[in-house]
Amino acid sequence: MGAAQCKGAGRRRSASRPLRKDSRNCVIQMADTTTVEPVTIGRPLRVTAMHTGVAAAVLAVAAGAFFEVRPPEAYGLCMACHGRDLVNWTLNAGLGTHLAVAPASLVFPVLTTIGVFGGALLAAVLRREFRWWMPERPVPSFAYGAIVMNCALIAGGCSIRLLLRSAAGETAGLMGFAGMVAGVVAGTYWLRWSASR
Amino acid sequence: MTAAVATLVIGGILGYLAQRSRMCFVGGIRDFVLIRDTYLLRGLAAFGLTAWVAFPLAAVAGAPAAAPLDAADALTIVLTVVGGFGVGYVSVLANGCPMRQHVLAAQGVKSSLAYLAGFFGGAVLFHMVTAPLLFRILE
Numbered sequence: 001m002g003a004a005q006c007k008g009a010g011r012r013r014s015a016s017r018p019l020r021k022d023s024r025n026c027v028i029q030m031a032d033t034t035t036v037e038p039v040t041i042g043r044p045l046r047v048t049a050m051h052t053g054v055a056a057a058v059l060a061v062a063a064g065a066f067f068e069v070r071p072p073e074a075y076g077l078c079m080a081c082h083g084r085d086l087v088n089w090t091l092n093a094g095l096g097t098h099l100a101v102a103p104a105s106l107v108f109p110v111l112t113t114i115g116v117f118g119g120a121l122l123a124a125v126l127r128r129e130f131r132w133w134m135p136e137r138p139v140p141s142f143a144y145g146a147i148v149m150n151c152a153l154i155a156g157g158c159s160i161r162l163l164l165r166s167a168a169g170e171t172a173g174l175m176g177f178a179g180m181v182a183g184v185v186a187g188t189y190w191l192r193w194s195a196s197r
Numbered sequence: 198m199t200a201a202v203a204t205l206v207i208g209g210i211l212g213y214l215a216q217r218s219r220m221c222f223v224g225g226i227r228d229f230v231l232i233r234d235t236y237l238l239r240g241l242a243a244f245g246l247t248a249w250v251a252f253p254l255a256a257v258a259g260a261p262a263a264a265p266l267d268a269a270d271a272l273t274i275v276l277t278v279v280g281g282f283g284v285g286y287v288s289v290l291a292n293g294c295p296m297r298q299h300v301l302a303a304q305g306v307k308s309s310l311a312y313l314a315g316f317f318g319g320a321v322l323f324h325m326v327t328a329p330l331l332f333r334i335l336e
Contacts, residue, residue, distance in 0.1 A: 100324055
């Protein structure tokens, strides 16, 4: 596997460049390329984030429009709400509780979370990218998961569905998406500040 | 039943693509703020724009008419904004949006598995504790 598989890798053969890292983690090259061969880490990415974004939008709208993932509107894709439906439906069926589920999940729950997990597992195993990583901080991660789920259910959607609701023309969804962007920017500055302290 | 099978298939396709592309709906904004990298941000913009075009197209293609969007009162909007802010802020701390965490967990990252445990536990927590508490405070 050579650097030639990386887009634009040929241009970077010129010497007297500082140590640089491709934005997609393809090539790390030393300044003096006359003696050091470029090292390729991982495979070049063929599916870009833009492809995934377009596919996700088409699938999300199609799920709501043609595959009965409604009501509520713009419910085609949401990790938080669909995960909530799956957990609550299972608990209701198994333990006889009466936790809330969306109307779309009354008869049988939507299985997006299982699908995403399975699809990603398939991709990771096929491309030999699966390996166990030790937990760096399992307890904070657990807390983050619980907080994100609660905030998402208060807002009525995770980051995906907030944008989907905005695209469907819902004012509250647009405001929520703006709030999410503000939260991401604030969190990023907080991370940078705490790292530089 | 249609919805369950459809979402399982759609989720599978999406999970595969997301694993290949490292797609994250929060990481795009984070990367842009930190290092002016637009790779993930373009995915986010593509999702929003495509959905914006696809909703009217689906209606033209014969999808059942959408229920009228309920007029949101001020309280709903405030809750949505506050919840959205929390989703964004904590997702950055957790290193990725919920979908990215599912993908990472499927790749074997154990802290993401802990995240998922908290995620699904949080759903029960919300309906047992958070929602009744919110109702009591806001009533």
